[in-house]
Amino acid sequence: MPHPLNEDEKQKILNSPPVGTWALMLIVGAGMVLAWLFLYYGVFLPRGAIH
Amino acid sequence: MHIDPLEKKWLYIAFGMVGLFLGAIFISALVSGIHPPSNVETIDSARLHLSEEFAEDNLGVRIQPDGTVRVTMVAGRYGFFPRHITLPADTPITFRWASIDVLHGVHMPMTNMSTMVVPGYVAEVTTQFPKPGDYPMLCNEYCGTGHDFMWSKVTVVDKQTWARRHAKTEGDPS
Numbered sequence: 001m002p003h004p005l006n007e008d009e010k011q012k013i014l015n016s017p018p019v020g021t022w023a024l025m026l027i028v029g030a031g032m033v034l035a036w037l038f039l040y041y042g043v044f045l046p047r048g049a050i051h
Numbered sequence: 052m053h054i055d056p057l058e059k060k061w062l063y064i065a066f067g068m069v070g071l072f073l074g075a076i077f078i079s080a081l082v083s084g085i086h087p088p089s090n091v092e093t094i095d096s097a098r099l100h101l102s103e104e105f106a107e108d109n110l111g112v113r114i115q116p117d118g119t120v121r122v123t124m125v126a127g128r129y130g131f132f133p134r135h136i137t138l139p140a141d142t143p144i145t146f147r148w149a150s151i152d153v154l155h156g157v158h159m160p161m162t163n164m165s166t167m168v169v170p171g172y173v174a175e176v177t178t179q180f181p182k183p184g185d186y187p188m189l190c191n192e193y194c195g196t197g198h199d200f201m202w203s204k205v206t207v208v209d210k211q212t213w214a215r216r217h218a219k220t221e222g223d224p225s
Contacts, residue, residue: 018057021057022060025060025061025064029064029067029068032068033068033071036068036072037075040072040075040076040079041075044163045079045083046181047161047162047163047180047181048162048163048164048178048179048180048181049083049084049085049163049178049179050085050087050088050163050164050165050176050177050178051084051085051086051088051176051177051178
């Protein structure tokens with residue numbers, strides 16, 4: 001059974017930068033941008049523009 | 052209003068992505084001259100057979116003096132006429148459509164060709180097909196009990212094949 005955190009450990013976690021969240025932001029954001037760019041420039045435009 | 056700093060960062064990323072996407076669309080539209088089809092031209096759907104352009108004998112593919120291709124087609128329950136056309140790849144093609152009865156939609160999967168054909172109006176779309184192959188042309192607006200079976204076929208051939216066929220048929224490639 002894990003031992004409960006003491007107050008110092010809790011404060012250390014609360015005050016440390018949320019690196020995991022930043023990494024998630026970057027991965028999700030970059031993934032969506034790359035997917036959109038691929039669909040627009042790699043699939044949509046090469047099929048021929050509409051006028 | 053208090054917004055958590057992390058939520059603010061998410062908002063910045065979301066707004067940045069929307070700005071990037073809109074900017075890419077705007078710039079490529081400007082550079083390539085892409086714009087929504089905006090032809091407004093009326094026609095009497097009940098008298099298509101009496102009009103010069105949409106009379107049965109004049110439907111199909113025509114080569115314009117500037118080398119572009121014009122396709123005149125009629126949509127009616129339940130088919131697109133002519134039922135099969137052949138077009139060149141990598142060539143500007145102007146489709147002109149009229150409906151003989153009700154609202155229809157034209158969609159060619161795996162291409163960007165898609166428009167509505169509204170009775171009383173001529174739908175005009177210019178595009179080109181980069182890849183040779185056989186493409187179905189489907190109705191994507193429900194038009195009646197036979198809607199599921201309303202389709203035609205478009206064959207896109209490379210430019211050399213097109214030129215050979217055109218030379219053989221003396222200007223009537225349809």
